[in-house]
Amino acid sequence: MKDSNLPRLSFGIIVLNGEPFTRYCLRALYPFAHEIIVVEGAVKAAANLATPEGHSTDGTLETLSRFKVQEDPEDKVQIITREGFWSEKDEQSRAYANRSTGDYLWQVDIDEFYDPRDMRTVLTMLGEDPEITSVSFKQITFWGGFDYVVDGWYLRRGSEIYHRLFKWGPGYQYVTHRPPTVHDSRGRDLRRVRWINGRELAKKNVFLYHYSLLFPKQVMEKCEYYDRVNWLERKEAQRWASEVFLGLRSPFRVHNVYTIPSWLERFHGDHPPQIVALCDDIKAGRINVQIRSTDDIERLLNSRNYRLGRYVIKSLTPCDRLGNSLRRLMTCGLAYLSRRRWDSKNEGCPP
DSSP states (O other): OOOTTSOOEEEEEEESSOTTTHHHHHHHHGGGOSEEEEEEOOBGGGGGGSOTTSOOSSSHHHHHHHHHHHSOTTOOEEEEOOSSOBSOHHHHHHHHHTTOOSSEEEEOOTTEEOOHHHHHHHHHHHHHOTTOOEEEEEEEEEESSTTEEEEEHHIIIIITEEEEEEEOOTTOEEEEETTEEEEOTTOOBGGGTSEEOHHHHHTTTOOEEEEEEOSHHHHHHHHHHHHHOSSOOOTTHHHHIIIIITTOOOTTOOSSSTTSOEEEEEOOSOOOHHHHHHHHHHHTTSSOOOOOOOHHHHHHHTOHHHHHHHHHHHHTGGGTTOOHHHHHHHHHHHHHHHTOOOOOSBTTBOO
């Protein structure tokens, strides 16, 4: 997508074990990119998921190299690796930021996609208003299959908004990965200057399509990583992955921030084209990836009791900071309504 009046976009990606998304993510970004800078490899906390040299174990690096040779006619893709482990994701993010030469830096996870029409909308918006310094997006989070999404109190408190796009120029600095924060040459946080909130874009049907809780291997590896990091208290993550993501034993704790109520719904929209291509390749056997069975999800969503419980918990979202006793009573009631087996340390109630 070439137009001299539009700003140049530098896409920055950090990835470890990004299959099967890698090639589809790059293909989705390529028409809009001034450059795509991919930082491959593991941080120290993810060493158990990587090779001894700190690389992906699922062929991600080979896929990146093959894309560079076969699908990069305009020489847009840069691949950054190292022999050994990165200290943290801050360092990885700065590695692509420090090489960026575009007018804007757009951070993308390998399992994040956008509709091309939405990307054109954002790019046109940036061209028409060069004073914009930062753009965030409301995410749609897919769970267990392409037809299902997860929502919940945690997301509705603000975590559904992802900070992804930042103005870029000389003297700008990528400050931190959690949350993504960029300062300009005057040291100002770009979200405090001219920020476009994701909720504004959602009103225009512009979303980030996040396929972060889709495939079993993907989810199990994320949760194994969460179990090991020292910046997050989520020490039951692997248990949640086994019992809830794979077993659906706690249908109102389906988000991987599992201490807060959440629920499943059907997805009624259209997927971005490269996700459709991924689906087609999986069905045709061109891509080999383990798929989660969705029979139990269908039974759950067809359950009248689950729909009633979901309605109640969604209605209580504005009051989600209730006292512990009242919250426990409410969640026990939801457990009864759902008629599912609950397994926790809290007298039969969800944790």
